[in-house]
Amino acid sequence: MIEVKQVEKRFGRKKVLNGMSFTANKGEITCLIGINGSGKTTVLNAIMNLTPIKRGEILISGKPLTKETYEKIAFIPDAITMMPSMTIQQAMDFMNDFYTTWNQGRATEILNFFKLSSKDKIATLSKGNTAKVNMLLGLALDVDYLLMDEPFSGIDIFSREQIAAVFTSHLVENRGVLITTHEISDIEHLIDKAVLIENGKVLTEFNAEEMREEKGKSVVDVMREVYQP
Amino acid sequence: MKNFIKLVNFELNRFFPIYAALGILTIMLQVVGVFITSNDYIFQIEEQTKMGIVKESAIILEIGQMGMTRFTGSLWFGGPIALCVVTLLIYSLFIWYRDWFGKNTFIYRLLMLPTERLNLYLSKAVAIFLMVLGLVALQLVLLLVERQLFSMLIPAAYIKTSTISQIILGSEYLLVLYPTSFIAVLANYSRGFIAILVLFTLILLERSFKIKGLLLAGIYALATLIVLFAPYWIQAIFNRQLFFTSELFWITLALTFVVGAVSIWISHRLLNRRITV
Numbered sequence: 440m441i442e443v444k445q446v447e448k449r450f451g452r453k454k455v456l457n458g459m460s461f462t463a464n465k466g467e468i469t470c471l472i473g474i475n476g477s478g479k480t481t482v483l484n485a486i487m488n489l490t491p492i493k494r495g496e497i498l499i500s501g502k503p504l505t506k507e508t509y510e511k512i513a514f515i516p517d518a519i520t521m522m523p524s525m526t527i528q529q530a531m532d533f534m535n536d537f538y539t540t541w542n543q544g545r546a547t548e549i550l551n552f553f554k555l556s557s558k559d560k561i562a563t564l565s566k567g568n569t570a571k572v573n574m575l576l577g578l579a580l581d582v583d584y585l586l587m588d589e590p591f592s593g594i595d596i597f598s599r600e601q602i603a604a605v606f607t608s609h610l611v612e613n614r615g616v617l618i619t620t621h622e623i624s625d626i627e628h629l630i631d632k633a634v635l636i637e638n639g640k641v642l643t644e645f646n647a648e649e650m651r652e653e654k655g656k657s658v659v660d661v662m663r664e665v666y667q668p
Numbered sequence: 669m670k671n672f673i674k675l676v677n678f679e680l681n682r683f684f685p686i687y688a689a690l691g692i693l694t695i696m697l698q699v700v701g702v703f704i705t706s707n708d709y710i711f712q713i714e715e716q717t718k719m720g721i722v723k724e725s726a727i728i729l730e731i732g733q734m735g736m737t738r739f740t741g742s743l744w745f746g747g748p749i750a751l752c753v754v755t756l757l758i759y760s761l762f763i764w765y766r767d768w769f770g771k772n773t774f775i776y777r778l779l780m781l782p783t784e785r786l787n788l789y790l791s792k793a794v795a796i797f798l799m800v801l802g803l804v805a806l807q808l809v810l811l812l813v814e815r816q817l818f819s820m821l822i823p824a825a826y827i828k829t830s831t832i833s834q835i836i837l838g839s840e841y842l843l844v845l846y847p848t849s850f851i852a853v854l855a856n857y858s859r860g861f862i863a864i865l866v867l868f869t870l871i872l873l874e875r876s877f878k879i880k881g882l883l884l885a886g887i888y889a890l891a892t893l894i895v896l897f898a899p900y901w902i903q904a905i906f907n908r909q910l911f912f913t914s915e916l917f918w919i920t921l922a923l924t925f926v927v928g929a930v931s932i933w934i935s936h937r938l939l940n941r942r943i944t945v
Binding site for chain 2: 523539
């Protein structure tokens with residue numbers, strides 16, 4: 440389980456995380472929903488220790504993050520995390536060099552699934568294909584948790600469909616997925632848990648299926664109630 | 669350790685195209701310099717001959733012998749070295765900022781590697797240091813080649829033969845690159861390596877605290893200078909010679925190592941607790 444407990448962070452005078460708390464379970468898809476500037480990306484960066492926090496605690500499987508944790512949790516930011524001068528093959532070789540959890544078989548499978556060529560240079564790829572390579576680099580790691588920051592942002596409909604298909608495949612099976620988005624329609628039917636945030640705080644969190652069954656409300660319905668009361 | 673070596677190798681490979689071009693440019697410029705310097709000298713001999721001076725000893729008396737120091741003091745020799753120094757200095761900044769700026773967000777990947785983050789800092793520093801050593805070694809080989817070329821291009825009677833150590837002793841900056849004693853080699857190169865560590869700490873301060881970090885970097889740079897030159901400041905304050913030259917050498921060297929250790933400690937903390945993508 441990923442536990443974010445009372446996390447605070449400031450950028451100058453602005454509090455971007457204002458006592459944020461939530462959990463993301465293994466085997467579930469948890470979606471952090473909020474408008475731009477609500478603190479979604481910052482909290483993912485904080486989980487990965489890519490930005491310092493002022494207060495609070497973040498635990499992954501009950502322990503604070505260490506260098507070993509990077510073999511258990513993968514982060515797929517909204518920008519490519521490899522050098523543009525590399526080919527996809529070189530990027531995969533780099534991952535294979537440093538991560539013991541790199542699964543080349545799965546990487547090849549994803550490469551074929553996304554119809555990418557390993558010889559292509561990252562710098563020459565379209566935005567959609569760059570996002571797919573970024574997904575590949577995260578998904579091909581045998582990790583317990585996957586963090587994805589706006590995976591559908593600014594890419595064409597077909598690429599979105601391909602990426603969305605990943606969530607129903609074995610590629611994320613039994614893993615804990617924490618995804619941020621402000622375009623909920625792409626994955627509304629796929630998420631297990633929704634965490635609605637605003638101004639660095641959690642407004643509400645709920646199980647999407649329970650909400651549908653018990654109250655007959657979709658995630659979008661709850662969003663309307665919370666953000667446009 | 670394995671990851672550290674992989675990172676050093678990775679950093680060396682990243683810079684290799686520019687580094688190779690730098691090496692080739694140095695070779696080309698210096699070799700061209702040898703030909704031009706030789707031609708100039710032969711032209712001077714011919715001028716003397718035209719003026720009616722035919723005896724070699726008389727010509728040498730007028731224009732002097734052609735020694736390597738004549739070449740090592742020229743821009744053809746010093747220019748490429750300066751170019752290498754400036755390029756490596758710029759790259760020492762670029763080696764960090766290239767991972768943050770522009771379309772490149774490679775810093776995400778580097779910081780998420782399952783290895784001590786200090787390895788990033790040390791591997792980049794070691795890579796720069798190895799590049800320096802590579803160019804220093806290349807220059808040593810070039811000196812041998814250049815000396816040989818001069819002996820082929822200029823009549824033997826006009827050549828002032830000199831050993832490599834004589835050539836080095838004849839040039840102030842070659843003496844910095846190739847000191848005459850083992851202790852001086854260790855001292856010069858450890859100072860150089862620690863200077864890279866300090867520079868990297870300044871960069872990490874800026875990357876961790878942004879604008880405030882620039883101020884902190886300025887303060888740290890000033891503090892470093894104060895510590896490194898403390899024995900000299902103390903002597904200046906008391907207006908008397910408090911230390912022997914050898915004592916000054918060892919004290920400043922020890923202080924350099926202290927600065928290096930503090931820089932590593934600060935960078936370790938910054939990378940683990942303060943750095944932001």
